[in-house]
Amino acid sequence: MGYARHMRYRTFTEHDYDALQALDLDVQRAQEPTFDTLAKRERDGRLHTSLPALKFYERSEHSFVAEENGTLHGFILAQSVWQGDRPIVLVRTLSVHPGAPAGVTEALLHATVKSAYDTAVYEVHYPVTPALRAAAAAESAVLTGAYAVTHLGTRAQTAPGERLDGQPAGDQVRTPPTQGA
Incomplete structure (x- = not known):
């Protein structure tokens, strides 16, 4: 896997909240050029980094940021949940800045997969979007449906x-x- 050489993949803290919110907004604007023309309620609904969400995912043990020289290039928000009789890690979102170095998506997903394994959780579920397809393949994922x-x-x-x-x-x-x- 070709991860960016000087990128650091780590859990985030309250000190990262503003940078996470700015990154989320940049990603939304890149994905949808008319984002700023949408109604406020619609814009708020598309953002993944509300203060309550960040506080929740900060404690999840499975959410990470990609940081290089103090700049955040991406984040993954995931949590452990029970599915039937076993825990799984469920990825809520993975967002990477369009200008991020190659390999950030794959490395963020890998960080979550590794954290799941390290906590004795042996399934990681996530929607396979076009942006995640290569990362899913790198993790030997099996497609069992779609959201x-x-x-x-x-x-x-x-x-x-x-x-x-x-x-x-x-x-x-x-x-x-x-x-x-």
Whole structure:
């Protein structure tokens, strides 16, 4: 695996919160050039680094940042959860700055896989996005499905992702089914 040579992969602390939030915003803007024109509620919903989220993931033992010379280049947010009769580590998000050195995505995922193993948790679950496909392959992952999300109300018009019904995104606004329907 070709990790960046001087990159440090470490857990984060409260001192990293501002840099994590700035990095998250940069990544969102790079992924969606019209990000700043979205409604505030929509922007807030796409960001992964709210203060409560950061406090939670800071304690998770499985969340890491990629840092080089004091600059954060990426982060992975993951937690241990119970699935049936065993614990798993569930990756919530992995975000890497578009200008980050090669190998950061793979190294962040590897840090979480290693932390899971070190705590006797033997499964790591994460959505296999195009950006994560190579990192998943490097970790010998097995594809067992994909995450799907149903967005309700106006959120359906701007939600990222590929529609499973073959319709272009934003074509219809879905409302919750009524009782007895």
